[in-house]
Amino acid sequence: MSIWGKILGALFGFMFLKIPGAILGLLVGHFFDKAYSQDFNQLGGFGRFFSDQNSVKQQAIFFHSLFSALGHLAKSDGKVTSREIQIATALMDEMRLTGDARKEAQDAFREGKARDFPLVETLKGFYEATHGRRDILQVFLEILIQSAFADGTLSQEEYGVLEKVAKPLGFRRRDLDYLISMYEAEIRFRQRGGQRTHSTGGNRQGQRGQHQAYSEQQSLDDAYRILGVAPSDDEKVVKRAYRKRMAEHHPDKLVSKGLPEQAMEIAKKKAQDIQSAYELIKQKRGF
Helix, strand or coil: CCCCCHHHHHHHHHHHHHHHHHHHHHHHHHHHHHHHHHHHHHCCHHHHHCHHHHHHHHHHHHHHHHHHHHHHHHHCCCCCCCHHHHHHHHHHHHHCCCCHHHHHHHHHHHHHHCCCCCCHHHHHHHHHHCCCHHHHHHHHHHHHHHHCCCCCCCCCCHEEEEEHHHHHHCCCCHHHHHHHHHHHHHHHCCEEEEEEEEEEEECCEEEECCCCCCCCCHCCCCCHHHHHHCCCCCCCHHHHHHHHHHCCCCCCHHCCCCEEEEEEHHHHHHHHHHHHHHHHHHHHHHH
16 A cells, blocks of 8 residues: 555645644545555556456456357357367467366367357457457457468358457457458468468458469568558558567567466467568568
8 A cells, every 4th residue: 555645744744733733644644545545456557467366367267268269160160170179279288278277278168169159248258357458359369360270261150250259359340351361471471482371262251272382572472461561661661560560469568468378379479470571571671
């Protein structure tokens, strides 16, 4: 609790009324400190991240929302395949979920598969738990996009679920399409060098895997997509976009805002893609 109200109250009281004034000022300062402390705790601020109990609660909400949404995504076409179960398991492995945490994730995945699972209500609760922090919500949505692409295709049904997820998190359809486009560019950029690339049709009916040469120009085009800028943008715009994208996926900032450490590896990979894309653009443009 703050004591500055008591100190200043006693000091000013003594200046005007000596000992009686100091006592009166100390009393007034006490009530000021108490009221200020209550107001700050109610408003939250950075203080809410220093509570271990609250941190555990936030992580539980994050993982329950994530894996139940993943289960709903897997069941979008009417059945859950062994490949989709493998994708969920791989995500748990990547996040190093073990013991009770892993069991909770598995239970959430099964809950999400139910036809009557309240996806929208669950995501609204998640939104409130994160206090609407855009960067945390974006990482959450990006993890689901990555999971949807893990089998090499993005079906119309999966896209519909992603739309359903995006809306209660505050993302419009064009925001979702933008994130999907960037992730497609990341896939190609990571595998540059003539390996398998992916492209998604505009009608979202599916994604076609193609063996084709990945040219230097295509690599540069994807680097611009990853940063969310156009080749015609000047150096200042490119640098600003790079800083913004890095800030959205900076591990330390995301942890301080409530992203569980287990989800940090995915954010780090995003940050590495952004860094690599920026370095390529810098090299080609000479700045």
